[in-house]
Amino acid sequence: MATAVAANAPMTKEEKKVIFASSLGTVFEWYDFYLYGTLAVIIGNQFFSALDPASRTIFSLLAFAAGFIVRPFGAIVFGRLGDMIGRKYTFLVTILIMGLSTFIVGVLPSYSSIGVAAPIILIGLRMLQGLALGGEYGGAATYVAEHAPHGKRGAYTSWIQTTATVGLFLSLVVILGVRTSIGEKEFADWGWRIPFLVSIFLLAISVWIRLSMNESPAFKKMKEEGKTSKAPLTESFGQWKNLKIVILALVGLTAGQAVVWYTGQFYALFFLTGALKVDGALANMLIAASLIIGTPFFIVFGSLSDKIGRKPIIMAGCLIAALTYFPLFKALTAAANPDLAKAQATNRVVVTADPKECSFQFNPTGTAKFTSSCDIAKQVLSGRSVSYETVDAPGVAKISIGETIIESYASTGLPADEAKKKDAEFKKVVGDALKAAGYPEKADPAKVDKVKIVLILSLLVIYVTMVYGPIAAMLVELFPTRIRYTSMSLPYHIGNGWFGGLLPATALAIVAQTGNMYNGLWYPIIIAGITFVIGMLFVKETKDVDIYARD
Template identity: 65%
Template sequence: MATTTEDGLPKHHKATQNEKLVIAASSLGTVFEWYDFYLYGLLAFYISAQFFSGVNETTGFILALAAFAAGFAVRPFGALVFGRIGDLVGRKNTFLVTMGIMGLSTFAVGLLPSYASIGVAAPFILVALRLLQGLALGGEYGGAATYVAEHAPEGRRGLYTSWIQTTATMGLFAALLVVIGLRTMMGEPAFAAWGWRVPFLISILLLAVSLWIRLQLAESPVFQKMKEEGTTSKAPLTEAFARWGNLKWVLIALFGAVAGQAVVWYAGQFYALFFLEKTLKVDGATANILIAIALALATPFFIFFGWLSDRIGRKPIILGGCALAALVYFPLFGALTGAANPALAAAQARAPVTIQAHQDECSFQFDPIGGNSFDSTSCDIAKTYLAKAGINYDNRDVATDAPTVVRIGEAAFTAPDPAGMTAEQRKAAVTAFQGELKTALAAAGYPDKADPDAMNKVAVVAILWALAMLVTMVYGPIAAMLVELFPSRIRYTSMSLPYHIGNGWFGGFLPTLAFAMVAATGDIYYGLWYPVLIAALTVVIGLLFLPETFRRNIDD
């Protein structure tokens, strides 16, 4: 039972003005780490062209997203390595190590030769650098959240740690501003050729600033007290994960809070950006600007929901955000199509596209090694073109011997059967068929690009803001809840693993999985089922098993 003060709150030290400055410095340093990490996601299109040019376009983009996700895949391992160090030797020194790894690996991406220069070595080195970034970030967040919470005065942990929650969005926002500024100053051709490297290269300056900031930090008073009393853990991994009393809370935190928070975060920010560019064909500069405006409008609400969680609890806000996301994602992304590319929305309603084919002849439109051109069957020929063009279509199964037919409204086009054709004949037949489809789609009103003059930019920003508001609900209180779930001697290790499994795996792989689901089915909204189902599952598990933590004593 926690010792409480007269007003019913657990005892805890009061934050001094100097501690508040230290917390601000910690948050600012974390912003720079997120800037480094998210540059890759923002520049996925350019990275796809530079490092995955040996495969078809759809596969190249999905592989670029997979390499982006590779950094997330290793975050739990970074959490284990650096969480253990943080619980053994302290929060401050761990900060410095993670910062150095992140900054140097980001800088190296800007220097990496392209696929055209060094061949297959380029993507392998790129993935290796992403893995280093992921390891560093895996050790960063738990330390920052723990450090800030252990400095916070009683009854304000949600408010104080919510500043850490803004750092991911602020890092993304900073990266957006740099990318937008360079695109505007250099022009798109120069940026695509070499300018995309500049945001990575200037990260070396941010590294110097961030290291200086981190060197000003004092150690957490809670950890310092444990160290002086000799009560720090000697085996934090064993205590955290080999004993059911703590492991069960790790699992509850993961499935009852963090998994849903993660998919809402990545669907509302990164998937929305990719959806605008890849599916709705909004030019990259415009998509970046619209996302940046929405993030700027939503970011203060991280602080608001952190503050609110100090008053009504963490659980109702986090689970409420997950429940809302599960309910509104499909209508919001549908509305985003109508606002960002009204011509596309109108064409989909007026002249829907259908592929009539025997489904055994249709391949899964994703080739991880890039060896399949998807032209061995008539169904693959049809689907490859529509997937590359970002066209929404329905699948209808037909008899085995029936030809593959693409219907655009009332018009029908029979796909060529490549069986028995020579390579030259196949190429000519595919080219002619694709030309027919392109002409028919244009006649039906399907645009090559979103028309900026027809776009309802106010509505787009409003929809993106609504998606970002759901992010602020689930993300604002999560750090405080995770800190409060675990004892101080193994807090860094215990909270880091569920956070980074959730955000590294459930969230980090969302863009890759969602676009692979879209490519496989032809339904541009099908990928939304992934975040919707995970968010709904989190609500159920959270309601049943997740405790409320906002009045707990974190000094024990």
């Protein structure tokens, strides 16, 4: 009876303050973290200018991924502190680290000013951001869940779940505002620094708000009773009864949730601007519009999980995403760049080559030298974001564009001047043939179906809200209070930091190797499928768990 009353009672003023303060600080932290991802190409030009354009983009994505790689370590460090000294002070420290690291990126000299020190410092700052975020999310989710009445944890924690998307949206809005006010040239030169510098004001607001917050009641009760963990890492990962839940939370929940999140929001943006060649500012506006439409569904699915359970919603999101990604991204191509879609349908591009001549096409360091006729043919097509198929056959590689056949060449042993001349001639011949076959250099703004694109992107965001809206409550409910911060943070950040954060670079590597711009989708599809199977078989429902009873 008491539980039913708590679940139906309106939100108190104190509960509203807890949610608002936790969410606002976390929004700012995600804003800081995602500024880099939104500006990856421009930052690549500033800090990796010694590399060729394709390698700059890949390297800037790897620097972006560096922040994700260290997130689990932040989860361990700050999760331990949060379980030993409290939730409030731990995520006060994390936001200070995040805010200061972001501000320093805004004043960091570029490669042209200080050479190789610039990318090294940049990657170091990204790693500090990752450590901070590793401690932030678990603290905020645990803090809100431990304030929420039984029967409303899904609804209350879903506000925390909106913060990653709202932070991404905020970064897009600030970037678009600066971009349009000063112009593209100035923005690419120095204006990109402004969104990073603005973060210092957001940091000040966040710290002020968080200093006024009280410790979570569940942690206070446990501390007063002397039941806090003396060794949360040992209890979380050294005891099989807890470790097996950590592993199941990772493979059966967060891995699939992560790839759906990053496909629906980040990979969709990279796909629009990279593969479909949509103008960057327009792509950002279309993504921002879809975020406005989709974000309320975090609350919808979080609240619904209080009624029907967390597991069915998360599993359904993984399954539907895995089944529909290919048709949705093909529909996105038709809407964003119909000329490209038509050219792909009527004039297929095929590379006929000896497989012994073909190397792995992913070149993140920019140091690999592609000299065989197969590699040169594939590199030229990849450089123009053209999808192609490969047919095995002996002899010099050939590119077929519809009915046109172009013979490639090998640059092995050629003098530098002659190799450069050959490269320019070959690129021109291929470029002319692609143009004649209807392959556009860029998406025609007049033919971009903005309404259809926003509908498709909004559907991808709704998938995100299905898997992400209920997951904070579920992770909190899986673990006892004394080791909750540590135990839930690690699987969350391995899932989102490694499986999710590495998605753009991994998908790009798959596309580079196979030549098909849709093949990068196999990565999220397979991971989401694995999570669906394991989650359905082994993960238990948690919505009715009494988290206060689990100390």
